[in-house]
Amino acid sequence: MTRRILLSHLSLILLVLLALEVPFGIFYARSELSRFSHTAQQGAMTLAEVCEDKMEHGLTADLPELARAYAQRTGSRVLVADHKGAVLADTGARLPVGRHLSDEPDISTGLRDQPAVSTRSDPSTTGGVLSVTVPGGSDATVACVVRTVYALDPLKAKVRATWLALAAVGLGVLAAVSLIGFALARSITRPVQALERATAQLAEGRISDPPATDHGPPELRRLAASFTRTATRLQHLLQAQQAFASEASHQLKTPLTSLRLRLENFEPHLAPCAQDSLDQALGELERLSRMVQGLLALARLENSAISPEAVDLNTVVADRAAIWAAFADEQQVDIIVSGATGVRVWAVPGAPEQIIDNLLSNALRVSPPGTAITLATVTRAREGTRTPPMTELHVIDQGPGMSEAERHRAFDRFWRAADADHDGTGLGLPMVRQLTHACGGEVALEAAPGGGLDAVVRLQPVESRPHGE
Structure with a gap:
């Protein structure tokens, strides 16, 4: 500048x-x-x-x-x-x-x-x-x-000689203007650079070097003062949100657990005709507990700023498929793993496991008995762009699928399809999107060939950028 x-x-x-x-x-x-x-x-x-x-x-x-x-x-x-x-x-x-x-x-x-x-x-x-x-x-x-x-x-x-004298005068004027202009430019750009550094620090979560409000033109001084007030307010809000996310989990788990125990203690003393109401209350309590946990998880994700690391995606996929295999067997659903081997991607530690868990949970909830869920990894370049190739993780089910309008709304918090069961919280897919964005990737829902839903998670392969970038 x-x-x-x-x-x-x-x-x-x-x-x-x-x-x-x-x-x-x-x-x-x-x-x-x-x-x-x-x-x-x-x-x-x-x-x-x-x-x-x-x-x-x-x-x-x-x-x-x-x-x-x-x-x-x-x-x-x-x-x-x-x-x-x-x-x-x-x-x-x-x-x-x-x-x-x-x-x-x-x-x-x-x-x-x-x-x-x-x-x-x-x-x-x-x-x-x-x-x-x-x-x-x-x-x-x-x-x-x-x-x-x-x-x-x-x-x-x-x-x-006159032309040379004019040239010398011109060079002298340019030199003097250069010195004066450099001093004026520095007086303008120094506060702007301070604001740029403070903005980068604010993006990382905390301002250690706030911009000075007594340097530069009056407009930049007012801007620096306004930015400092805004940044201070944002830091207070972020700290309050982080404090809520860390404390609410402890404060909410105890009353929910106590309420569940009290409801379960009612079971021996209830008439058989009230058993259905008790089961429904326990189910709603379980759903409320999962919803609270999902909200707190999303709050922690929004407040965290963890740098992605190199992760072996094949190892994660194989591990999660083995863990979910028992739940799939209970529903008579197979989990099939396919795709290239030795695929390494950039991801926040622990994020791929949570992404796959949420997508598999949703897929098992809608998969009829006798069907299969496919976990496939593939690296391909996106058509019509010059961007580096992306590694795609596909979670494909053979359930009823979604319409195009439903696929667009599926990532909204608390949204659930009209024909979905009432056990879901509507926070699984929003959490998947938040985790994917934290890894520097993107997620989309597509119609699977032959029916069902294809959840596509696109992550950056390790070869696409230098380590630590």
Whole structure:
């Protein structure tokens, strides 16, 4: 977050600098060239007037010396031609005296009593040259033409130095803005990071390092104070719920056990016609006891934050199938174990046993005599997704099954199908879902082929993520 805030500030300042410095640099370069051109033109016009005066007084022989003196003083190359375009003096010694240049564009323009200013490339310099050609004469008569040529290397070096100075200023501004922006960003992100750490600690159950409420902008200070109050309230609620879950089991078991004993003591003294009522009362008491135990188990699950560990699913399935085999035999139901071997999954310790126990209990309750319950394990990738493969535990019965609407509601607490027996508490499947989610998996009810119900528990295989993640 600090990096993003800093980059946004630097991007904005960079755009501002470019919007200011680039136009200024271009304007400066053009103005310097215009000023230099104007100065060169004024000097050439002055030289042309002096040359005209020399020619009027018959001092044409003085023109080469005059041209050399002007060239040395201004650092230019000077050429003087007469009214016909013949060369009278050339400080560059490139053209012989007497050569006619009337066919050259700038000389021809000067002979028509018009100045000519242009820039062009030249082999003798890398930056090009500025050529200024002006007529020398009074009235409409042109007595001579003066051409001065200046190398543009010094001018371009000056402009380049200005660009470097602008770049240095821009870098300095960016460096200063970076320091200021980093300080401002840290003042904003430090409270946010403290809130992030406190949120992670709250998710684990306890805040050991609450966020400071006296750092950062006022909005973040108020947010930190509000978060601290909320977290403190949540901790108190969680502690109260944990205390209830731990104490209620001891407080409720004693009166329920006492009530059961008292009801059973009534049996020898009751008339035979009241025996059915006593049996129903004992059954309801047993159901109430199981419901209380289920609620307390769910409360403990919601309050616990145990990390999953690697578990051998085949061993757990075989163990639970062997334990439930005696109960299944009493109902003339077979338990069949199938699937791949050596399957290891991530699960909370003890959770797979409770999941299988609840699913087998539900399956035995609805399985008719002479049928079978299948416990099958398989690892497969989910279609249409790029997620890692999941290990599936199927508990398949051959009972009456459920409609689609009933399968969606089956995980609601205390919900039971309309045709279900009254011994259930409606907490078994909610407990299965809670345990599965604690293991990082998911559970679903599907229609089994040929009738019945297929309870599918999907868990992450050990190979799908690093140990301890």
